[in-house]
Every structure is written in C-alpha cells, then in structure tokens.
Amino acid sequence: MPFSFNGKVLFVNLNNLTYEVEEISEDFYRTYMGGPALAGYYILNEIKQNIDPFSPENVIVFAPGVLTGVPVAGMCRFAVCSKSPLTGGWGQSEAGGWWGPELKRAGFDAIVIKGIAPHPVYLYIEDGDVFFFDASHLWGKGSKEAFDLILSEIKQKRARLLLIGQGGENKVRYACITNQLRHFNGRNGLGAVMGSKKLKAIAVYGSKPLKLHDDKAISDIAKECGRIIKENPLTKKLYEFGTSPSVMGNNSAGILPTKNFIYGEFEKAYNISGQKMNETILIGREGCYACPVRCKRVVKGKRFKIIPEFGGPEYETLASFGSLCMIDDLEVVAMANQLCNDYTLDTISTGVTIAFAMECFEHGIINKRDTDGIELCFGNKEALLEIIPKIAKREGFGDILAEGALRASEIIGRGSREFVLTVKGQEIPMHDPRGKYMVGLGYAVCEHGADHMVVPHDTILSSVEQDTFKSVAPFGILEPTLPTEFNWQKVRTFYYLEMWWSFLNVAGVCDFVPAPRSAIPVPLVVETLKAATGWNTSLFEMLKAGERAINIARVFNVRQGFTAKDDTLPKRFYQGIKNGSLEGAFIDKDALETAKRLYYKMAGWDEEGVPTPQKLLELKLDWLVK
Amino acid sequence: MVKIIDCTGNEQKIFEVNIDSRAKLKEVLERLGVCLDYKNALFICDRKFISLEDFVLPDDEVRIIPPLSGG
Numbered sequence: 001m002p003f004s005f006n007g008k009v010l011f012v013n014l015n016n017l018t019y020e021v022e023e024i025s026e027d028f029y030r031t032y033m034g035g036p037a038l039a040g041y042y043i044l045n046e047i048k049q050n051i052d053p054f055s056p057e058n059v060i061v062f063a064p065g066v067l068t069g070v071p072v073a074g075m076c077r078f079a080v081c082s083k084s085p086l087t088g089g090w091g092q093s094e095a096g097g098w099w100g101p102e103l104k105r106a107g108f109d110a111i112v113i114k115g116i117a118p119h120p121v122y123l124y125i126e127d128g129d130v131f132f133f134d135a136s137h138l139w140g141k142g143s144k145e146a147f148d149l150i151l152s153e154i155k156q157k158r159a160r161l162l163l164i165g166q167g168g169e170n171k172v173r174y175a176c177i178t179n180q181l182r183h184f185n186g187r188n189g190l191g192a193v194m195g196s197k198k199l200k201a202i203a204v205y206g207s208k209p210l211k212l213h214d215d216k217a218i219s220d221i222a223k224e225c226g227r228i229i230k231e232n233p234l235t236k237k238l239y240e241f242g243t244s245p246s247v248m249g250n251n252s253a254g255i256l257p258t259k260n261f262i263y264g265e266f267e268k269a270y271n272i273s274g275q276k277m278n279e280t281i282l283i284g285r286e287g288c289y290a291c292p293v294r295c296k297r298v299v300k301g302k303r304f305k306i307i308p309e310f311g312g313p314e315y316e317t318l319a320s321f322g323s324l325c326m327i328d329d330l331e332v333v334a335m336a337n338q339l340c341n342d343y344t345l346d347t348i349s350t351g352v353t354i355a356f357a358m359e360c361f362e363h364g365i366i367n368k369r370d371t372d373g374i375e376l377c378f379g380n381k382e383a384l385l386e387i388i389p390k391i392a393k394r395e396g397f398g399d400i401l402a403e404g405a406l407r408a409s410e411i412i413g414r415g416s417r418e419f420v421l422t423v424k425g426q427e428i429p430m431h432d433p434r435g436k437y438m439v440g441l442g443y444a445v446c447e448h449g450a451d452h453m454v455v456p457h458d459t460i461l462s463s464v465e466q467d468t469f470k471s472v473a474p475f476g477i478l479e480p481t482l483p484t485e486f487n488w489q490k491v492r493t494f495y496y497l498e499m500w501w502s503f504l505n506v507a508g509v510c511d512f513v514p515a516p517r518s519a520i521p522v523p524l525v526v527e528t529l530k531a532a533t534g535w536n537t538s539l540f541e542m543l544k545a546g547e548r549a550i551n552i553a554r555v556f557n558v559r560q561g562f563t564a565k566d567d568t569l570p571k572r573f574y575q576g577i578k579n580g581s582l583e584g585a586f587i588d589k590d591a592l593e594t595a596k597r598l599y600y601k602m603a604g605w606d607e608e609g610v611p612t613p614q615k616l617l618e619l620k621l622d623w624l625v626k
Numbered sequence: 627m628v629k630i631i632d633c634t635g636n637e638q639k640i641f642e643v644n645i646d647s648r649a650k651l652k653e654v655l656e657r658l659g660v661c662l663d664y665k666n667a668l669f670i671c672d673r674k675f676i677s678l679e680d681f682v683l684p685d686d687e688v689r690i691i692p693p694l695s696g697g
Contacts, residue, residue, distance in 0.1 A: 249694040252633030253670060275636050431696055435675075439696070457695040463677055465665035466693060482675040483668070517695050581670045581689050 003213040004066055004532040005029050009042075010108045010130065012123065014197050015056060015115035017132045024109070030535060031620055033545045034065035034109060035506040036092050039081035040552030042112045044624065049559050053085040053189075054171060054196035056116045062103070062162070062202065063110040065508025069101035069210045069289070070218060070532045073225045073520070074513025076101055076289035079185075079505060085196075086173045086189040086349070086404055087425040089560050090447045090553040093176070093190055094505050096288040097183030102160040105206025113197065122163070122201035124154050127208065135200040139169060142342035143178050144309065146200060156205045163201035164191045165344040167392040171195050172402040174349030174427070178341060182296060182311030183288065186346040188426065188448050189404075213534030221528050222290070225513070225520055229292050232519035234468075238295040238512060239285065243315035244274025246430075247322070253459075254580025255435035257428075258323040259378055260355040261421055261572050264432055265580030268328035272318050276330055283308060288510070295512055304335040313337040313347070316452075319430035320351025325358060326378035336384055343392035349404060352427035354387060356405040357397075359419040366412060372396040421570050424449035424562070431457065433569065434577055434585045436483050438494050441595055445567045445609070447553035455498045456516050458483035458490075471515035474522045474539060475500065484582075486591040488598060495602045496543070503546030548619045550603075551611045555624050564609045567596055628654055629687040634667055645684055652678040654688075666693050 007029065011020045032038040039061035051057045064078040078100030084091030103111070107128035120135035133153065138146045143165040150161055160180060167175035168191030175191030176184045185191075194200075212218050229235040237245060247269055250256040254264040270276060281301060287294035297312030313321070313334055321327060321336040340347045354376075360366045361376045368375060372390070374383050374397070390398025400408050406425045409416040421428045426449025433440025438458040443450040460468035463480050475497065481490040497516070504511055507529070514520045526539050557566075569587060576584040600607070604615030613625045628649075632639040643654050651669060655661040655678070668691040669676050682688060 245692065246694045249633070249692040252638075252689060253668065253691045254673075429696070452696040459668055459691075459693050460695045462668055462675070462693070463665075465678065467666055468693065468695075482677060484675050511696075581691075582673055584673055 001211065002026055002029070003211055003534050004070060005034070005109050006104060006107050008108050010111045010125070012111060012113045012130070013115045014113060014117040014121070014199065017117065017121065019130050029066070029109065032548070033506045034068065035063050035079040035094070035508055035549065036081050037506045037545060037549035037552060038110055039063045039079060040549060040556065042110070043081060043083075044552060044556055046112070046114065047083060050561070051083065053083040053088070053193060056114065058083050058193060058196070059112060059114045060190065060193045060197065061110055061112050064100035064104050065506050067529060067532060068508030069104040070212065070528065071290045072218060072222045072528055073229055073291045073293060074510035075508060075528075076291060077505070077508045077510055078103065080177060080190045082190055082193045083560075084188040084190070084448065085171065085192050087449045089424060089449070089557040089562055091188040091190055091193070092448045092553065093185035093187040095177070095179055095183045095185040096510055097160075097179045098289050099160045099162045099179035099183070099204065100508055101210075101289045102204045102206055104210050105208055106204045107206060107208070111202070113199065116196065117198040120198045120200050122150060122199070122203065124159070124203045126156065126159075126205045138200050140166060142166065143181055143344055144307065144342055147181055150201055150203055154203055159203045159205040161201055161203045164194050165342055165392070167343040167345040168192055168195035170392065170394045170402070172345060172391060172394065173404045173407070174346045174353070176344050176346040178344055181309050181341065182286070184341075184346070186348065187451065189346075191344045212532050214531040217531035218528070221524065221531060224524065226292050228519045229513075235293050235519045238293050238518070241274035241278065242295045242297045244277055244297070244318060246315040247273040247318050248275070250431070252581065253435055254577060254582035254585070255432035256323050257319055257430050257432055259326050260324060260359045260419060261428070261432060263579045264435070264577040264582055266323035266326075266328075269323060271328040272322035272330050272333055277312065281306070281330060281334055282312065286311065291510070291513070293512060299334050301331045301334060303331050306331070306334050306338055310338045310341040316430050317347040317351070320348050321384060324351050324355045324430070325384060327381055327384060329381055332381040332384065336388060339385065339388045343389070345388070345392055348429050349427040350388065350391065352421055353401050353405045353408065354384065356408065356416075356419050356421065357401055360412060360416045365414045365416050370397060418571070421572060422450065423569060424566050426450050428570070432577065433573055434587055435582050437486050437587065438490055440569060440573065440587055440592065441491070441494055441599065442498070444569050444592065444596060445599060447550070447557050453501065453511060455494055455501055460516055461493060468516045471521060472497065484585065486588070486595050491595050491598045491602065495599060498550065499543040499546040501546070502549045503542045506545050506549050507542070544619065548621065551616065551619055551621060552624070554605070554609070554611055555616070558610050564596070564607065567609055627684060628682050630654070630658070630690065631687065632690045634664070634690055634692045648681040648683050650678070651676060651680055651682050651688065654682060664690055667691060668693055
C-alpha cells in the first residue's frame with residue numbers, strides 16, 4: 001500500500017470530455033516524487049516538438065508532490081507544468097494554499113489534461129469521482145464571481161477551487177492561476193493555457209485523509225517544526241511582515257528594482273514598505289494548509305474597495321507596481337494587486353511589462369495616440385489602474401502589452417528592445433542580480449525563464465557567522481561567498497542548492513519553511529519524507545529527484561530549440577546601477593559566461609547546455625536518451 | 627572616524643567609531659559592543675559588499691543590511 005501518495009493519475013481529454021485513471025507503481029512514483037518531475041514525465045511523452053502552446057496538442061499537468069498534504073508546516077504546494085505561451089519552452093509554476101493537499105485527499109497524485117473543450121467547462125473531483133460542468137455562464141467573469149458561483153453550484157462548501165479570470169480566458173501570455181483567490185501559480189502564463197483549453201476551473205474535495213507510514217512520527221515532527229517556527233527570527237519576521245521587509249532591505253542595499261531597473265534605490269520606498277502596510281491597510285494574516293508561519297497578508301483599503309479575500313500584496317508585487325513603476329501609494333499598489341488577482345494576471349510580469357511601456361513612453365517611442373489616450377508615464381497611479389483591465393481584456397494598447405514585454409517590443413520596434421527586462425521571454429522578478437550574482441546565474445540558466453525561486457539568494461550565504469549559512473553544511477557547502485563574487489565556490493553552491501530547491505518543488509514543500517531560506521533543518525525534512533512514505537531514503541536521493549526535474553525541463557527546452565545563447569541576461573544588467581549603496585555595480589558578461597560554462601560542466605551537460613546521455617542515464621532518464 | 631549606518635531595523639541607526647588607521651570591520655563593530663547582533667547581516671562599504679574580516683579605513687561609511695532572501 002502506498003503511503004503519502006495515492007498511486008493514481010487522472011487523465012482528462014477535453015476534446016470529448018472523457019477521462020481515464022492510470023495506476024502508477026511505487027517505484028515509478030519514488031523516481032519522480034511528484035511536482036515538475038512527474039509532470040515532466042507525462043509532458044515529454046505527450047507533447048511533440050514545436051507545437052503551439054495554445055493548440056489542443058499541448059498538455060497541462062497539475063501535480064502535488066510526495067509531501068503535499070502531510071500535516072507538517074510548509075507541505076502544501078503543487079506544480080502546474082505545460083509548454084509556456086510566454087517563453088515557448090518549459091512552463092512551470094508552483095503555488096501554496098489548500099488545493100494541492102485537497103487533490104491528494106480526493107484520490108489523485110496528478111491531473112494530466114489535453115485537448116480543447118467544445119465549450120467552456122469546469123471539472124469537479126470528489127473522492128475519486130470526476131464530473132464535467134458547463135462553464136459558459138462563467139466565461140467572462142473574474143475569479144471572485146466565478147469562485148462564488150462554482151461553490152454554490154457544486155454544493156460542497158469545503159471544496160477547494162483553482163481557476164482563471166478574464167486574463168486566462170483571453171490568453172494573456174502571463175496569465176496566472178489562482179486557488180482560493182489568494183494563492184497563485186503565478187509565472188509562465190499557465191492560466192492562458194487553461195484559457196486556451198476552455199477550462200475555467202478545477203474544484204476538488206476529498207473526505208479521506210492521506211495515508212502516512214508513521215502517523216506518530218509525523219505528529220512529533222509537526223510539533224517540533226511548530227516549536228522551531230515559533231522561536232526562529234526568520235519565521236517570526238515572515239509572520240509579522242510577510243515578504244514585505246525586502247522593500248526596505250533591498251532599498252538600503254541599493255538593489256530595490258526602481259524605474260525599470262535603472263535605479264536601485266527608491267526615495268519613497270517607505271511608502272510601499274511592510275512597516276507602512278502594518279500601520280495602514282493590514283487587517284490580518286493568513287496561511288496555507290498546516291502551516292503556522294502565516295506569511296500571507298490580508299488588507300483593506302479606504303480610498304479603494306479592496307476585498308480582503310484576495311489577500312494583500314507581497315514583496316514582488318509591492319516592488320513591481322511600486323518602485324519599478326515609481327508609484328509610492330500603497331493603496332494603489334494593493335488595488336493593482338487585486339485587479340491582477342481577479343483577472344488572474346501574474347503581478348511580476350504585469351508590472352515589468354507596464355514599466356517597459358512607461359520607459360518607452362518616457363523616451364517618446366510611444367505616446368498617447370498609441371496608448372488609447374493614457375499618459376503612461378512613470379509614477380502615474382491612474383494610468384497603472386487603467387491599463388491593467390485593458391491588458392486582461394486585450395483592449396487597445398492592452399492587447400500589445402498582453403503579449404509580454406519581449407513580444408510587445410517586437411510589435412512596437414523603434415529601439416524599444418533596449419527596455420525589455422526578460423530572460424527567455426519571461427519578465428525579471430524584483431531582485432536585482434547586480435547585487436546577487438547567484439540569483440543572476442539562476443535567472444540566466446533557469447529553464448522556465450527568469451525566476452527568483454530556483455536557488456536561495458546570495459545574501460543568506462555570505463559569511464560563516466550567518467545561521468542561514470551554517471544550515472547548508474549538510475550539503476557540504478562550507479565556504480561562503482559575498483553576493484557580488486563569481487567564483488567556482490559560488491557555482492558549486494548554486495549547483496547543489498538548485499537541486500535542493502528543485503526537490504522542494506518536486507515534493508511540494510514551501511521554500512519559506514526549510515533551511516536555508518527559513519528555519520527547519522535539512523535533516524528534519526529528510527526525516528519527514530521517511531516517516532511519511534516509509535522509504536529508506538536520504539538527502540542524496542532527494543537531491544537526485546530535484547536534479548531529475550531540472551534535467552527533464554532542460555531536455556524539453558532543447559527539443560524546442562533552446563541553446564546556450566538563451567541562458568543569458570538582459571543588457572541592462574551589464575550596465576551600472578544608477579544610484580544607491582551599490583551605485584555603478586554591474587554584472588561582468590564574461591564572468592557570467594564563465595560561471596555558466598562551469599555550471600554546465602558540473603551539471604554533466606555539454607557546451608550547449610544539453611544534458612549528456614551519460615548524465616541522463618545517471619538520473620535514470622534512459623527514456624530521454626535518443 | 628568610521629560611520630556605521632545600521633539599516634537592519636525599522637529605522638536607521640547611525641554610529642561613529644574612531645579609528646586611527648585601517649581596522650577590521652569585525653574589530654570596529656566589537657568596539658561598539660554589537661558584533662554578535664550583526665552576525666547574520668551584510669555589509670556594504672564604498673559601493674561593495676565586504677565581510678567582517680575586511681579592513682575599513684577612517685572616513686569610510688559602512689551600511690549594515692538585513693540578510694533578505696527571495697520570495
């Protein structure tokens with residue numbers, strides 16, 4: 001009998017609204033362990049080279065991990081994977097919340113969906129049964145209205161809902177997916193893939209608890225994690241402020257993305273900070289399944305009707321709509337966040353794409369005739385709130401911005417490429433790599449484009465005195481490096497910790513709970529996996545599962561035509577930051593290239609960043625060897 | 627005089643420490659009696675990250691930065 005997973009994968013064909021259930025063996029599940037690795041197995045076996053991401057041939061997979069649903073802090077996440085309409089390559093995005101654990105309680109380890117429905121539909125899964133519902137009446141509605149209607153229709157108030165708003169329906173290339181209205185598979189435009197398939201939502205409900213190998217051991221681990229989280233300063237800060245302290249922290253370090261990454265310090269940063277949020281719009285804190293950290297914000301506005309159910313802005317949103325667009329009004333940022341959550345648009349890509357347009361506007365490359373009369377200049381709050389609905393509905397100039405910054409620049413032309421901040425077509429998150437070189441390497445090589453969550457950041461691994469640095473000793477990482485050093489030690493640290501964070505994605509664990517980003521020691525995560533599954537496992541096997549997911553994604557990209565040339569950074573990062581504590585700091589392009597080549601070799605890849613047959617065999621990915 | 631700007635709290639704190647010649651940052655902070663408080667922090671001097679073992683000079687300005695990661 002399997003523990004901590006069900007041994008069942010649901011296959012849905014939307015072309016004819018049918019489904020099948022496939023039973024999977026324990027060895028198979030142990031090899032892939034869930035999340036992007038399991039999704040990758042099905043996607044690489046189903047998708048042909050160079051298909052259109054919006055075609056019926058594209059496959060979208062919803063996959064919790066082996067630890068998702070284990071009642072221990074942080075074990076709540078699931079991945080959504082597909083061919084990304086934003087990058088044209090591997091698409092992957094994780095979310096926390098409650099949906100992943102509920103899917104496992106409902107009896108499935110993953111859902112694999114292909115085809116396009118003849119009309120809008122939503123799925124309802126209850127204790128292993130699958131139902132298709134017509135969603136024609138929900139098409140065109142935002143996530144909140146659709147959420148309320150679906151809950152009333154299925155008559156199961158305890159069901160958890162994952163869904164899209166108009167951004168997904170209209171195939172905005174960076175549309176996200178929401179669950180419970182405030183948790184997001186934000187990146188890579190996977191909400192647009194749902195929209196292309198006319199799939200509005202997936203509701204799940206399960207009444208059966210997940211079977212675990214050793215309930216007593218899990219209960220003891222949960223208590224120990226709770227004790228650590230209560231005492232640890234990192235988790236205490238996450239509770240008090242969420243991710244928002246990064247606004248003032250990055251500002252003081254001179255790496256708060258400001259005015260489309262021209263600057264690193266925003267004079268009015270305090271106005272969009274966590275401290276300001278706590279003093280003004282914050283009304284509560286929320287968390288995910290079984291997690292006492294409670295890092296989510298709940299906010300309410302005075303000037304705008306801000307609905308608490310949507311949750312409050314996190315750091316990425318505070319910076320992407322705040323400093324990046326030169327807007328210092330917290331309520332405006334919270335309202336922009338709410339619009340994106342209702343339309344289901346990724347706030348990072350939306351903010352970066354708007355900042356791109358604002359810089360074009362400042363340089364006269366576009367003007368009010370192009371923007372439907374909107375004065376789309378930096379700092380214009382009204383313009384920010386006006387352009388977001390136009391993007392979601394693909395109206396006027398919004399239709400161009402709905403393509404993402406890179407494609408928008410190709411449409412606009414006139415030298416606008418200079419202002420595009422993307423990697424592989426995905427917009428850069430709110431961490432300036434000129435002050436964090438490991439993050440820069442991560443942006444460059446990540447298979448799904450610029451992502452700040454592929455590796456812990458340099459700043460917590462920079463001295464032997466740091467508790468966070470001490471916590472990576474189980475990986476054999478004993479030499480710290482300063483954030484702006486590129487040396488072999490840094491590349492080695494990147495290689496090891498990228499595997500760890502990839503494992504966390506595979507297993508369904510939030511980065512905000514285990515070391516080094518947070519409090520729970522690495523050996524305790526290993527013990528959790530042992531107790532949940534009954535497997536005689538180790539950190540080695542876990543890292544290999546993480547590495548397997550990276551290599552599957554890499555092979556997918558190679559098949560789509562990606563090469564080493566795509567593993568790079570936008571030009572702006574090779575130029576100096578124009579103000580702040582690190583004024584003048586830049587990334588040396590040759591040093592990045594050297595680090596990248598070294599990483600390829602450490603990873604067992606060739607000069608083009610292609611996994612060698614030997615590496616694939618070592619990872620038990622023989623089916624990927626041609 | 628080395629100027630220390632502590633940016634780790636809700637409000638900036640500024641300290642000044644007299645040194646005659648170059649001194650390790652660790653020693654400068656020890657003179658303030660606060661070195662352990664900053665064991666998890668980062669330090670920026672002259673537009674570069676430095677470590678506790680690096681030397682600072684009279685007239686240098688050192689910023690102490692909280693060690694924030696992503697998310």
